[in-house]
Amino acid sequence: MGYALPDLLRVMERLRDPDAGCPWDLKQDFHTIVPSTLEECYELAQAIEQGDYPHVAEELGDVLFQVVFYAQMGRERGYFTFEGIVDTLVRKLVRRHPHVFAGGDIEGVVPGEARGSMQSVGESWESIKEEERLSRQKVGILADVPPALPALPRAQKLQKRAARVGFDWNSAGAVLDKLEEEIDELRRAMDRGGMTEKEDELGDVLFTCVNLARHLGLDAETSLRKSAAKFEHRFRDMEALADASGRSLSAMSMAEMEALWQRAKGE
Numbered sequence: 657m658g659y660a661l662p663d664l665l666r667v668m669e670r671l672r673d674p675d676a677g678c679p680w681d682l683k684q685d686f687h688t689i690v691p692s693t694l695e696e697c698y699e700l701a702q703a704i705e706q707g708d709y710p711h712v713a714e715e716l717g718d719v720l721f722q723v724v725f726y727a728q729m730g731r732e733r734g735y736f737t738f739e740g741i742v743d744t745l746v747r748k749l750v751r752r753h754p755h756v757f758a759g760g761d762i763e764g765v766v767p768g769e770a771r772g773s774m775q776s777v778g779e780s781w782e783s784i785k786e787e788e789r790l791s792r793q794k795v796g797i798l799a800d801v802p803p804a805l806p807a808l809p810r811a812q813k814l815q816k817r818a819a820r821v822g823f824d825w826n827s828a829g830a831v832l833d834k835l836e837e838e839i840d841e842l843r844r845a846m847d848r849g850g851m852t853e854k855e856d857e858l859g860d861v862l863f864t865c866v867n868l869a870r871h872l873g874l875d876a877e878t879s880l881r882k883s884a885a886k887f888e889h890r891f892r893d894m895e896a897l898a899d900a901s902g903r904s905l906s907a908m909s910m911a912e913m914e915a916l917w918q919r920a921k922g923e
Contacts, residue, residue, distance in 0.1 A: 664720070665738060668728045686729060693722045705881065752784050782820060797821055808877040811866040819870075828871035835864045893920035 671681040700715035727738035750757045755771045758764030772780070789799050797817050801810060818824065825831045842857040869876040894916045898905050905913060 664724055665728075668721075668724045672728050672732065681725075684725070684729075686726065689722065689725055693719075696722055701881075705885070752781055754784075755780065806877065807862075808866055808880060809875075811863050812870055812876050815867050815870055825867070825871065828868060831864065831868045831871050835861065835868060838864050890917065890920040893923065 670676070671678045674682065696715065696718045700712065700719055703709075703711040703715045723741070724738065727736070727741055730736040730741075731738070746762075750760055750762060754760070755766055755777055758766045771777075789795070792800075797820065798814060801813050801817065803810070805813065815824070825834065838857065838860045842854070842861055845853040845857040866876040869879055894913065895905060897916050897919060898908065905916075908916075
């Protein structure tokens with residue numbers, strides 16, 4: 657049958673054994689493995705974007721290992737256990753899906769016609785999360801939006817929260833108009849030359865771009881990652897075309913490189 661979750665927990669326990677464990681694993685703490693956690697999540701996202709599903713399974717295992725690592729350290733310090741993590745998660749999922757789990761029972765079934773629409777489910781979800789924030793004494797519309805989130809998803813989450821109370825543009829077209837206004841302000845800041853002002857206005861442009869993505873029903877982080885991947889692919893094609901001609905990109909003029917870019921784009 658192969659290994660199962662109890663085996664993984666035991667492996668983690670062995671790795672952290674003070675007498676016979678791995679020196680590297682023993683040296684780690686909650687703070688030192690955060691970079692690894694972020695890296696594994698991004699590697700998972702990359703595998704999904706590439707449609708490499710055998711690799712997705714492997715990366716999911718790496719992400720799961722991060723959870724188990726934190727759980728082992730939590731148990732060692734008496735903070736929490738893996739079982740406690742699972743219990744908290746299941747309770748939260750059941751609580752936030754009353755349209756699925758009738759009476760708060762995992763096997764409780766809500767009739768199809770009573771499950772509601774995507775919109776009603778979303779509204780219910782946000783209402784329940786708001787109650788949870790109040791119970792933790794985290795008040796305010798923007799409470800508990802993690803400061804450590806990457807800038808694009810954090811901006812999108814802040815805007816989504818503000819929109820819940822009506823502080824939002826009424827259409828994507830209105831956001832596009834605002835984007836043009838912000839670009840004009842950036843141009844004026846560039847003419848004046850102050851770095852602080854340019855940074856501030858550029859930030860406004862990026863923040864408005866995120867808002868536009870949200871109004872278009874797109875995820876800003878995913879959109880930018882796809883554009884970056886497209887650029888990388890075309891640039892590599894440019895390098896290959898240059899190599900085939902016996903020249904390097906650094907020896908070409910801007911006009912020559914633009915011609916190669918257009919060829920790569922066309923192909």
